[in-house]
Amino acid sequence: xxxxxxxxxxxxxxxxxxxxxxxxxxxxxxxxxxxxxxxxxxxxxxxxxxxxxxxxxxxxxxxxxxxxxxxxxxxxxxxxxxxxxxxxxxxxxxxxxxxxxxxxxxxxxxxxxxxxxxxxxxxxxxxxx
Numbered sequence: 001x002x003x004x005x006x007x008x009x010x011x012x013x014x015x016x017x018x019x020x021x022x023x024x025x026x027x028x029x030x031x032x033x034x035x036x037x038x039x040x041x042x043x044x045x046x047x048x049x050x051x052x053x054x055x056x057x058x059x060x061x062x063x064x065x066x067x068x069x070x071x072x073x074x075x076x077x078x079x080x081x082x083x084x085x086x087x088x089x090x091x092x093x094x095x096x097x098x099x100x101x102x103x104x105x106x107x108x109x110x111x112x113x114x115x116x117x118x119x120x121x122x123x124x125x126x127x128x129x
Contacts, residue, residue: 001025003120005095010126011085019080019123021095029053029073032098032105034116035080037091037125047093048080049111058109062088085127092122 007019019035032051038044048069049058057069068081078095096116098105 001097001118003095003097003118005093005120005123008093008123008125010128013085013087013127013129015085015127016081016083017085017125019082019093019095019125021078021080021120023076023078023097026097026100027103028076028097030103032102032110032115033069033071033078033095034098034111034113035069035078035093035095036113036116036119037089037093038122039088039091042091044094044113046111046113049109050078051108052098052104056108058111082125085125087127087129090125090127092124094119094122096120 002024005021011017034049035047036044037047050069054071066084071078096119099117
């Protein structure tokens with residue numbers, strides 16, 4: 001499985017960024033997808049998840065109302081639209097598909113880090129005040 005994140009950058013507080021993540025090497029539309037992030041000195045945390053069909057989503061408390069996860073199964077790509085960015089959103093952002101044994105899983109919400117693997121190399125998001 002290959003995972004390639006892109007779209008990170010430097011943005012001012014209140015600004016927006018759209019992250020993209022393209023997956024290859026698996027049947028993309030079979031798998032839930034997740035975005036996570038890790039700031040220096042902090043543990044990785046789940047940011048948003050979307051089920052395999054794209055009809056169901058789940059967000060961390062601090063992301064609700066500001067971030068939107070979506071996917072295009074024809075392009076094997078998942079997106080994270082981030083609006084109203086804050087300095088505390090500064091982190092490396094990663095995406096991953098659900099573990100193979102969870103393909104086409106019906107349980108929702110399921111947005112724990114342990115449900116996903118094959119994380120990519122990440123894309124850096126820096127929000128300046």
